[in-house]
Amino acid sequence: MEIPKSIVDLRSRRDEAILGGGEKRIAEQHDKGKLTARERIELLVDPDSFEEFDLFVTHQCTNFGMEKTKYSGDGVVTGCGTINERLVYIFAQDFTVFGGSLSKTYAEKICKIMDMALKNGCPLIGLNDSGGARIQEGVDALAGYAEIFWRNVMASGVIPQISAILGPCAGGAVYSPAITDFVIMDSKQSYMFVTGPKVVKTVLNETVTTEDLGGAMMHSSKSGVAHFVSEDEEEAMLIIKKLLSYIPSNNMQDAPYILTSDPVDRFCDELNTIIPENPNKPYDMLDVIRSLVDEGEFLEVSRNYAQNIVIGYGRLNGHTIGIVANQPKFLAGVLDNDASIKAARFVRFCDAFNIPLVVLEDVPGFLPGTNQEHNGIIRNGAKLLYAFAEATVPKITVIIRKAYGGAYCVMNSRHMRADLVYAWPTAEIAVMGPKGAVEVIFRKDAMNSDNPKKVLSEKEQEYRDKFANPFNAAEKGYIDDIIEPARTRFRLIRAMEMLANKKDTIPPRKHGNIPL
Numbered sequence: 001m002e003i004p005k006s007i008v009d010l011r012s013r014r015d016e017a018i019l020g021g022g023e024k025r026i027a028e029q030h031d032k033g034k035l036t037a038r039e040r041i042e043l044l045v046d047p048d049s050f051e052e053f054d055l056f057v058t059h060q061c062t063n064f065g066m067e068k069t070k071y072s073g074d075g076v077v078t079g080c081g082t083i084n085e086r087l088v089y090i091f092a093q094d095f096t097v098f099g100g101s102l103s104k105t106y107a108e109k110i111c112k113i114m115d116m117a118l119k120n121g122c123p124l125i126g127l128n129d130s131g132g133a134r135i136q137e138g139v140d141a142l143a144g145y146a147e148i149f150w151r152n153v154m155a156s157g158v159i160p161q162i163s164a165i166l167g168p169c170a171g172g173a174v175y176s177p178a179i180t181d182f183v184i185m186d187s188k189q190s191y192m193f194v195t196g197p198k199v200v201k202t203v204l205n206e207t208v209t210t211e212d213l214g215g216a217m218m219h220s221s222k223s224g225v226a227h228f229v230s231e232d233e234e235e236a237m238l239i240i241k242k243l244l245s246y247i248p249s250n251n252m253q254d255a256p257y258i259l260t261s262d263p264v265d266r267f268c269d270e271l272n273t274i275i276p277e278n279p280n281k282p283y284d285m286l287d288v289i290r291s292l293v294d295e296g297e298f299l300e301v302s303r304n305y306a307q308n309i310v311i312g313y314g315r316l317n318g319h320t321i322g323i324v325a326n327q328p329k330f331l332a333g334v335l336d337n338d339a340s341i342k343a344a345r346f347v348r349f350c351d352a353f354n355i356p357l358v359v360l361e362d363v364p365g366f367l368p369g370t371n372q373e374h375n376g377i378i379r380n381g382a383k384l385l386y387a388f389a390e391a392t393v394p395k396i397t398v399i400i401r402k403a404y405g406g407a408y409c410v411m412n413s414r415h416m417r418a419d420l421v422y423a424w425p426t427a428e429i430a431v432m433g434p435k436g437a438v439e440v441i442f443r444k445d446a447m448n449s450d451n452p453k454k455v456l457s458e459k460e461q462e463y464r465d466k467f468a469n470p471f472n473a474a475e476k477g478y479i480d481d482i483i484e485p486a487r488t489r490f491r492l493i494r495a496m497e498m499l500a501n502k503k504d505t506i507p508p509r510k511h512g513n514i515p516l
């Protein structure tokens with residue numbers, strides 16, 4: 001039977017549209033070592049699951065002769081598909097059409113799927129590779145960006161939003177990914193900045209490379225904008241898939257349950273000896289985390305930024321938990337500006353998306369000094385305090401070693417409404433460390449004695465005996481139990497079961513006023 005002309009026409013239009021900016025531009029994209037928008041989507045979603053919308057949309061601009069050059073789809077591929085059988089909405093910017101730059105109609109395409117993702121309670125994934133606002137469209141392009149930003153904000157805390165940066169992302173365009181919950185940057189091809197190196201040179205006479213100004217390593221280690229760095233685009237897609245496996249599709253659902261063969265009552269014997277005899281010696285908190293979680297699998301978020309605190313996802317008996325843990329390997333696990341901000345945002349994501357929090361605490365306090373004070377450690381430390389206090393998901397703390405000063409209060413203490421607080425026998429809970437404390441309260445006594453050194457050392461021992469253990473806090477009921485480290489996994493799983501139906505609320509209000 002002969003195929004009707006209308007269908008032949010449709011097929012040929014579709015074939016042409018699918019090529020975006022055409023074969024030459026696709027070849028150029030490949031020559032740069034980059035995939036096309038469609039190839040990226042194919043890598044991301046389950047085979048044959050992608051439903052594309054607005055393939056035939058074209059721009060409506062008539063400035064600078066633009067009406068003569070139109071491409072079906074107008075530089076962005078939008079639609080929905082499944083990842084491990086869960087529905088997600090996706091937009092992928094197509095650099096082969098006007099450098100992936102954003103026009104009015106392009107923005108409308110993105111807004112359409114953002115609205116659909118929000119209405120249907122599905123994650124939104126943006127694959128970014130764009131020269132920014134389409135210059136020929138002027139304020140229409142800016143309006144388009146602002147419409148996207150507004151939707152990013154409305155969707156925040158309702159559906160997870162994930163951005164992969166796989167090429168340029170410059171100017172105000174960076175603010176859409178910045179609002180999303182997770183940013184993944186490709187180590188080879190991506191950059192993000194508000195103004196590029198040329199403007200920096202003109203305005204400030206500063207010479208800087210694109211990589212140093214806005215590359216993946218900079219954003220993952222210095223600015224904290226990027227939560228993950230991928231080796232290549234394939235790995236970026238794998239990170240998205242892995243991340244999604246830990247989080248729910250919207251704020252009304254629980255995270256996916258993943259059946260595990262890791263026994264609930266597995267003893268973690270290695271934890272009984274992991275803490276060094278000398279309290280000033282470090283150990284790797286990641287070893288503790290991997291020992292506790294199902295199959296030792298932990299997805300660390302923001303691994304290169306503020307390494308004195310570890311955040312990320314693991315599972316206990318198949319259920320996702322968000323872990324916040326001080327890392328004694330870096331800066332002795334102290335809380336500073338960056339660590340406070342990093343952990344606070346993570347706590348708020350977990351709370352918004354019903355992910356219980358497990359805190360592993362070994363913190364000598366807040367980092368002192370002018371650098372910290374001038375950069376707002378008061379305001380930033382308060383963010384973490386605020387985030388824990390406000391969170392109503394199940395909250396469990398295990399004090400592993402040090403829990404000193406304000407940091408004790410902040411790190412999900414009983415008084416911040418932690419549901420359960422456990423301590424290892426190595427826990428030390430006090431206003432400050434023994435040496436510092438004795439210097440403050442016994443310095444005069446020591447100076448007035450014949451042997452100040454001896455007095456200080458005796459007092460230090462006395463202080464250590466009193467506070468460098470968890471029993472003092474346990475006697476007051478501030479911790480619920482002192483547990484053997486090897487039993488921590490079992491006790492945490494039990495705790496999660498006890499708290500599985502937790503219902504808690506905070507006073508009704510328009511919104512709080514977190515110290516931003």
Ligand code: HXC
Binds near residue numbers: 098101130135170
């Ligand atoms: C229109 C654009 C464009 C743009 C690139 N193109 N960016 N067209 N508007 N913003 C076009 C180019 O003219 C070119 O078309 C094609 O895309 C490929 O670009 P190239 O420059 O050849 O590619 P490359 O050498 O890889 O460089 C990529 C780039 C560069 C670094 C992104 O194109 C660039 O600097 N573009 C401008 C970036 C920019 O300043 N954008 C505005 C940012 S401000 P032809 O046909 O010649 O091949 C902004 C404000 C947003 O976005 C505010 C939101 C609130």
